[in-house]
Amino acid sequence: MKKVGFLLFLVVMMIAFPRMADASSYSAKIYLDGQELNLSSGVVVENQNGTVMVPIRVVSEQLGFRVSWTKATQTVTVQNSVKNVSMVIGSSYATIDGQRVQMTKAPVLRGGTTLVPLRFVSEQMGLQVRWDNQQKAIYLQSTGSGGEAPGSGNGSGTAATVDGLSFNENKLMVAVSGNARANVSTLSNPDRIVIDLTNTRFSDGFGSNNNFNSVSQSGQFTVSGYPDVKSVRYSLFNENPMTVRIVVDLNYAKNYTVSGLENGSGILTVDLNTASAPNPGTGGKKLVVIDAGHGDQDPGAIGVTGKREKDFNLQMALKVQRLLQQEPNIDVVMTRSTDTFLELRERAKIANDLKADVFISIHANSGPSSASGTETYYYHESDKALANALHKEIVQAIGLRDRGVKYGNFHVIRETNMPGALLEVGFLSNSNDESKLFDPATQDRVAAAIVRGLKNYLQVN
Incomplete structure (x- = not known):
């Protein structure tokens, strides 16, 4: 987000x-x-x-x-x-x-x-906000207490300290003194490993041995010789509680193991010398990218009762994802799985970079209050078979007027390199359509219909 x-x-x-x-x-x-x-x-x-x-x-x-x-x-x-x-x-x-x-x-x-x-x-x-005239920099603090910007405190108290860090032999090693608590997680788009050390600050001597700005309480270094990793960044991320964040920027998703700090002190090791999870779409599986249209500040169409298209799109996409995750011969990747915003080019890029087999963008329509029904769009002639397979199943599942399969010059299906379809499941501007679109049972039927259409098109069991 x-x-x-x-x-x-x-x-x-x-x-x-x-x-x-x-x-x-x-x-x-x-x-x-x-x-x-x-x-x-x-x-x-x-x-x-x-x-x-x-x-x-x-x-x-x-x-x-x-x-x-x-x-x-x-x-x-x-x-x-x-x-x-x-x-x-x-x-x-x-x-x-x-x-x-x-x-x-x-x-x-x-x-x-x-x-x-x-x-x-x-x-x-x-x-x-704090202005540092010597550094010609503005330091913005979004959280914390005391009104001081990051790095402005004296670091006193019982917080643990990060004394040093290095990356060698495809391992990140962080030297910690005191009673630190480590939380390690992964993020995607782009891929990275995030280590949050709570109750922790940088030691007074940390800057002398690292590429570290003591004013901004941050630093980074580029990693060379290890194809998994681009760089390592670190900063005083929060002051309440005192938290040091370390980010390992990856070139691709990577498995890892974490060890150390059992007693809150010692060497925290994040070891990337482990087998990576198989890339989506490998092992003979078909890869489907599901795109929930709009999101975050872009609500899409607004329904008769004020319901938002972005919410319907995400609800449907998540239901399709859950069903596809049960299919042994299909892998699924979402362009978004939360209420976040992506540019249209970013959505297409995700599918293209993954070399997906199919791209589907889920939407709800808007128009005059009398407009009703389901329509499905394709851009390339080679997309038409996919659009037909999906449309047939969706129309039967939702029971709205069949508005047909149509050519549409939409960015996300124009710029994707694989067969793609944009689904307009119903009209939010029509009270009957809107009630169906947000009915959980109807959504379940439509999600199952999309999966059936996909399997028929991909010819998988």
Whole structure:
């Protein structure tokens, strides 16, 4: 989802530098909880009479806040675990947890992009900022207590310490003193191993032996000679509780074993010298990529009763995934399995990089209230057999009007290299269709129908 922070960093940035004329003239580095952030190319930042305005998508894609857009009322809402901030295009008043508050500038719409005031959003989301004039850097702290940015504390107390780390013989080794607690997990897109050491900080002598910035409390090094790993990054990730995060950036998914720190002290070893899990689609299995359309700040179509397309898409995709995971001759990969946002090109890239056999994008339709039924789209002529196989089963399962199999110039099926189909299961703008789409029993039937269609097309048992 993890993705909303970037924008807020900018927010802080501009807050710390009110005299800045515009974002393009600003060259300071920005750090979030010790990790440097970079502004994506093509992002337009405006300065309106001293108020810095940034695209709301930047907020949603980098910091981890939830952002939603209601087209009918032109309202953008930013949420974290404790606060809900709603802003309306053209209005200088925002609603914060039900209370009306005035802003210095109203959100604006620029060519379909919503711009919001950085200072206001950052303050409401509880961000803390520290400017280091010597380093020419802004340090943004999204969590913690005491109002200090990462690395600004004196490190006192009973926290354990990371005294050193190295990568050798395809192993990450971390020297720890004290009573540390280690939590090791994996993340994908991109693949990486994440080690969180709680009740832990960097020792005072850590920086003398490592590529470490003592101000930002972060560092990294490139790994060469070991094809599994790109680099290793480390930072003081949180101050409450004190947490050191170490990230091993992988070139591909990799199995590993963890040992050490049985007593909270010693050498933590993450050993990559173990057999990797077989790549999806190997061993004679067919690989299917399931794409739940829209997500996060992109809700898709809004139904008659306010239900969101992105929720239906994900519910259906997860049910299809669970059924496919029971099939011995099929592997399944999801473009998203939570309420996250991916660009269209990212969805196609996942399937292309995996060299999938089939790509299916799940959607719900919208139109006049009288519009009803199921339709399935293909782009390449070679996709048509897949679309027909899926459409036949779905129409029988859901019992809505058969609107046919059609050509459609949709990015995700145009840019994928394998047979693909985009499913419009029903119309959210039609009350009868909407009730069927969100009925769990109907969803189960449609999921089973999609699997039947896939198996028929792939000719697998």
